[in-house]
Amino acid sequence: MTGFDPIRSLANMRHEFGEHGGVNMSIETSTTFTVLDPATMPDIFSGRRGPETGGCFLYGRHFNPTVYALGRELAALEGSEFGYATASGLSAITCVLMQLVKTGEHIVSSHAIYGGTFALMKDFLPLRAGIETTFVDASDLAAVEAALTDRTRVLYVETLTNPTLTVPDLPALAELAHARGVKLVVDNTFAPLMVAPIQHGADVVVHSLTKFVSGASDIIAGSICGTQELIGDLMDLHGGALMLLGPTLDPRIAFQLSMRLPHLGLRVTEHSRRALFFAEQLDGLGLDVRYPGLPSHPHHERLARLRNPEFGWGGLLALDVGTEEKAYALMEALQNRDRFGYLAVSLGYHHTLMSCSASSTSSELSDADLSEAGISPGLIRFSIGYTGSLEQRWEQMEDALRATKLI
Ligand SMILES: *Cc1c(COP(=O)(O)O)cnc(C)c1O
Numbered sequence: 001m002t003g004f005d006p007i008r009s010l011a012n013m014r015h016e017f018g019e020h021g022g023v024n025m026s027i028e029t030s031t032t033f034t035v036l037d038p039a040t041m042p043d044i045f046s047g048r049r050g051p052e053t054g055g056c057f058l059y060g061r062h063f064n065p066t067v068y069a070l071g072r073e074l075a076a077l078e079g080s081e082f083g084y085a086t087a088s089g090l091s092a093i094t095c096v097l098m099q100l101v102k103t104g105e106h107i108v109s110s111h112a113i114y115g116g117t118f119a120l121m122k123d124f125l126p127l128r129a130g131i132e133t134t135f136v137d138a139s140d141l142a143a144v145e146a147a148l149t150d151r152t153r154v155l156y157v158e159t160l161t162n163p164t165l166t167v168p169d170l171p172a173l174a175e176l177a178h179a180r181g182v183k184l185v186v187d188n189t190f191a192p193l194m195v196a197p198i199q200h201g202a203d204v205v206v207h208s209l210t211k212f213v214s215g216a217s218d219i220i221a222g223s224i225c226g227t228q229e230l231i232g233d234l235m236d237l238h239g240g241a242l243m244l245l246g247p248t249l250d251p252r253i254a255f256q257l258s259m260r261l262p263h264l265g266l267r268v269t270e271h272s273r274r275a276l277f278f279a280e281q282l283d284g285l286g287l288d289v290r291y292p293g294l295p296s297h298p299h300h301e302r303l304a305r306l307r308n309p310e311f312g313w314g315g316l317l318a319l320d321v322g323t324e325e326k327a328y329a330l331m332e333a334l335q336n337r338d339r340f341g342y343l344a345v346s347l348g349y350h351h352t353l354m355s356c357s358a359s360s361t362s363s364e365l366s367d368a369d370l371s372e373a374g375i376s377p378g379l380i381r382f383s384i385g386y387t388g389s390l391e392q393r394w395e396q397m398e399d400a401l402r403a404t405k406l407i
Helices: 006-011 040-044 065-078 089-100 114-129 141-147 170-179 228-234 241-245 251-284 302-308 324-339 367-372 389-401
Strands: 082-087 106-110 130-138 152-158 183-189 204-210 222-227 289-292 316-320 354-358 380-383
Touching: 006 065, 006 114, 006 251, 065 082, 065 389, 082 089, 082 228, 082 367, 089 114, 089 152, 089 183, 089 204, 089 222, 089 228, 089 241, 106 114, 114 130, 130 141, 141 354, 170 183, 222 228, 228 241, 241 289, 251 289, 251 316, 251 380, 251 389, 302 354, 324 354
Parallel strands: 106 130, 106 152, 152 183, 183 204
Antiparallel strands: 082 222, 204 222, 289 316, 316 380, 354 380
């Protein structure tokens, strides 16, 4: 706990009224903006005059007023100086890494990360950009320290790892990184509001807004929160990864995301309340469940120190039923027989989603990488939804467990 309250922080912001005084901000759809005084054009292009310094917006791939407003809201929720939104979570991650790390330089990353990020670091960046990554168990501080070299620029972790839900010791990692001039970059997709990594020493927070922030599995988007200098660098006309690689978020989509932020807290709290209930029930039946809200979880105490308790322990839980065959049978019964949820990847949706991590979202990992990350073939990741009554959902779960002889 840090005393930082994301809900207060968002409510304390200067409100962005609509163009005609509307309670909602306007959607600025224009891709280009009129310069009233031609003499200011060179200053606008050089970045000396922006929308808040006597100039104007420039072009839609650069800052857009609606996306800019969403960026300010996201920064308020993370307690960062500045924020901006992108067209996907992976583009936010790619741009941050390309901005902070040059050819010949180095990343140290947790080995338990989102499959796409893993493939980016393991396969794409070495081949296309000459950037190497050393993967470590980020809970092992000695291993992290040993992996840092003179060329390391970024230490990369996820707040809650996918899918085993371990928690890195953010303050300790920040200290290790900062002692060597390395930036700590944290993917906070699994723990929005619950954990505010910047408050624990992180330099940059990235999100896939596709998950809890969208909440409806209908939008792909991402975000970057950090210093004003970082966002300025990312948007630089000559050297900015956001400006030049161009993963621009559509302002219409930025508006939709902004309208979902006021109830993000309510949703996260309910996802968490239900996930804790399921974790306790499954644990009570003697099943192998991983949930950081259970005192038996190895990182329960650590998350207790880092989290904002109002938002619970998160909406994700993992259940290891031993084999892929049993996992498939359970998911099939849960979806097709009991209508408990959907067999689909992704998370943060209002309905429950479930998938077998080893053969889906973590399939970029080799068998050796999978076992090193503790992802067994029978591990099912659940993103617990909030539709239906909790009682009804638990009955469905028990029924499917019985039908597949797991209890
Ligand atoms: C989904 C996800 C991403 C990638 O985000 P997209 O919006 O799909 O590009 C990155 N990190 C984590 C933890 C994710 O769950």
